[in-house]
Amino acid sequence: LAVTGMALAEPVDDKLIIEGEEIKTIAEPSAHLDGALPELVSGWHYRDTETRAMQMDDFDNPGMIFVDRGLDIWNAADGTEDKSCASCHEGPESMAGLRAVTPRVDAKTGDVMNIEGYINDCRTTRMGAEAWNLKGDPMTDVLALISLQSRGELMNVAIDGPAAPVYEMGKEIYYTRYGQLELSCANCHEDNNGNHIRSDHLSQGHTNGFPVYRLKQAALLTAQHRFVGCVRDTRAETFGLGSDELNALELYVASRGNGLAVEGVSVRH
Amino acid sequence: MKRQIIFGMVAAAFCAGAAMAETGPANVEYTDGAITQSLSGTPGNPEEGKVVFSTASLGNCVACHAAEITKDLPFPGDVGPALDGAADRWTEAELRGLVSNAKMTFEGTVMPAFYKSSGYIRPGNNYTGKAGTEPLAPILNAQQVEDVVAFLLTFKE
Ligand code: HEC
Ligand code: HEC
Ligand code: HEC
Structure with a gap:
């Protein structure tokens, strides 16, 4: 592992293999990063041995329980239309690939959409159901189910065309030093990844592992x-x-991780 | 005996006067990053300073700095340099400036300014995530800055 920095500061040299399949957790940075990161390293490498091991085995990965719950929700009719996700999308495998290319600017509406945005759009405009709370259980369960369908696929979020202004807005936010501590995302995840803030081992702050x-x-x-x-x-x-x-920030941060694989449901502490 | 008492009273009155002349965050004068005048007018207490240094809701200096003298604090961070010998490298005035606003010494540093109340982007109300209104209370009050400076003055090699 050619990660630079102090001996203590290194992310762990290890391979993420789930069900015999190797998940790409180290990658070449895209040209648009302009050398900001010498190498892309998934947050998985910055976690301790037990946490890494949990993610290597779907039976030990606590996130997988929520995938099962997500499948029940997928098949359950809801709303005034009395439809389930399955009524229109069949099995969750119809969602394969989506996690790797979102957030994106939707070709039809021009809106910036992440998976949560798509789900709530279907619920409110197609099912006659209420939008889910963006951090509530039904949303994160179905998100986990959909994300898992793209496990192993390489993140490939578009940053050109209609996404270009969104990318610029996200980038601006990423480098702005907010709050009374005057710290930007970059201060912690670009300048100090590998270092510790108290006991927290700072990663590069990629999103390929989400939901986590x-x-x-x-x-x-x-x-x-x-x-x-x-x-x-x-x-x-x-x-x-x-x-x-x-x-915008989610699109930008996701694009920084282009080349890393979707982990499905990752485990972090 | 009588003269001593009078002298003591005068000294007490002098201290009280100085304590009232606390310098607010907006009125601090930096000279090359350093602050010559005590912010509170009351000498710092190094033991209180150690509490400021180690407490997450106060200075939380240990989040970024290790030092031999603070090795009893578990899991120090390493975003900032180890502070061993800080008192040999810096004067009291320079340390006061560093704690109050390290950006006056190190341009663009990630070290937060602990005695500053305005000029923030999207300032919050402490750690609630809600909006705060400037002027904010500085992260450390004048006496807490003096206390942590007094503690730093014990970092000798
Ligand atoms: C009545 C039909 C219907 C129902 C019910 C429905 N959807 Fe959709 N969904 C659609 C249509 C139509 C699209 C848009 C496809 C397009 O634009 O190409 C879509 C798009 C999506 C997308 C974006 C996928 C893509 O490739 O563009 C996601 C994610 C999604 N739906 C999830 C869900 C989930 C989760 C549920 C259940 C909570 C659900 N949908 C329920 C019809 C439905
Ligand atoms: C004060 C330091 C600090 C700042 C500023 C900061 N983060 Fe983090 N972030 C952390 C810590 C600590 C963690 C947990 C350990 C890790 O994965 O880095 C974390 C974790 C993350 C993760 C999860 C990574 C994973 O693999 O699970 C993402 C994504 C992230 N941060 C994005 C951001 C973004 C975007 C910003 C700016 C809006 C930001 N962070 C600002 C400290 C910070
Ligand atoms: C978020 C990280 C962070 C926090 C919190 C922090 N510092 Fe720092 N500190 C730094 C960095 C980084 C430097 C090095 C300056 C530079 O080059 O940017 C520094 C430099 C210093 C120095 C001069 C270094 C030397 O030894 O020559 C002193 C003294 C210092 N800090 C004291 C403190 C005290 C006291 C606190 C708490 C009240 C504190 N710091 C909190 C990051 C931090």
Whole structure:
């Protein structure tokens, strides 16, 4: 592993193999990063041995329980139309590949969409059901189910064409030093990845592992939920889930990880 | 005996006067990053300073800095340099400036300014994630800055 930095600071040299399939957790950075990261390294490498091991075995991965719950929800009719996701999309495998290319600017509407956005659009405009809370259980369960369908596929979020202004907006946010601590995402995840803030081993802050099962919270976390936590920790006013700002930031951060594989449901502490 | 008492009273009155002349975050004068005047007018207490250094809701310096003298604090961070010998490298005035606003010494540093109340982007109300209104209370009050400076002055090699 050619990661630079102090001996203590290195992410662990290891391979993520799930059900015999190797998941790409180290990759060449895309040209658009302009050398900001010498190498892309998934957050998995920064976690301790037990946490890494949990993710290597689907029976030990607590996030997989939520995938099962997500499948029940997928098949359950809801709303005034009395339809389930399965009524229109058949099995969840119809969603294969989607996780690797989102967030994206939707070709038909021009809106910035992540998977949560698509799901709530289907619920409100096609099922006659209420939008789910963006960090509630039904949303994260179905998100886990959909994400798993792309496990192993390489992140490939578009940053050109209609996505270009969104990318620029996300990038601007990424480098802004918010809050009373005046810290940007880049201060922690670009300048200091590999270092420790107290006992926290700072990773490069990629989103390829999301949704993440977070041991500390014993729950699944969306990427935007994580961002909100990181911004709050700078003693700043956070952004709302699903806001233009967080949608742009999610697209930008995802694109920084282009080339890393979708982990499905990852485990972090 | 009588003269001593009078002298003591005068000294006490002088201290009280100085304590009232606390310098607010907006009025601090930096000279090459350093602050010559005590912010509170009351000498710092190094033991209280250690509490500021180690407490997450106060200075939380240990989140970024290790030092031999603080090795009883578990899991120090390494985002900032180890502080061994800080008192040999810096004067009291320079340390006061570093703690109050390290950006006056190290341009663009990630070290937060602990005695500053405005000029933030999306300032929050502490760690609630809600909006805060400037001027914010500085992260450390004047006496806490003096205390942590007094503690740093014990970092000698
Ligand atoms: C009544 C039909 C219907 C129902 C019910 C429905 N969807 Fe959809 N869904 C659609 C249509 C139509 C699209 C848009 C496809 C397109 O634009 O190409 C879509 C798009 C999506 C997308 C974006 C996929 C892509 O490749 O563009 C996701 C994710 C999605 N739906 C998830 C769900 C989930 C989860 C549920 C259940 C909670 C659900 N949908 C229920 C019809 C439905
Ligand atoms: C004060 C430091 C700090 C700042 C500023 C910060 N983060 Fe984090 N972030 C952390 C820590 C600590 C973790 C948990 C350990 C890790 O994975 O890095 C984390 C985790 C993450 C993760 C999860 C990575 C994984 O693999 O599970 C993402 C994504 C992330 N941060 C994105 C961001 C974004 C985007 C911003 C800016 C809006 C940001 N962070 C700002 C400290 C910070
Ligand atoms: C988020 C990280 C962070 C926190 C929190 C932090 N510092 Fe720092 N500190 C730094 C960095 C980084 C430097 C090095 C300056 C530079 O080059 O940017 C530094 C430099 C210093 C120095 C000068 C270094 C030397 O030894 O020559 C002192 C003294 C210092 N810090 C004290 C403190 C004290 C006291 C606190 C708490 C009240 C604190 N720091 C909190 C990151 C931090």
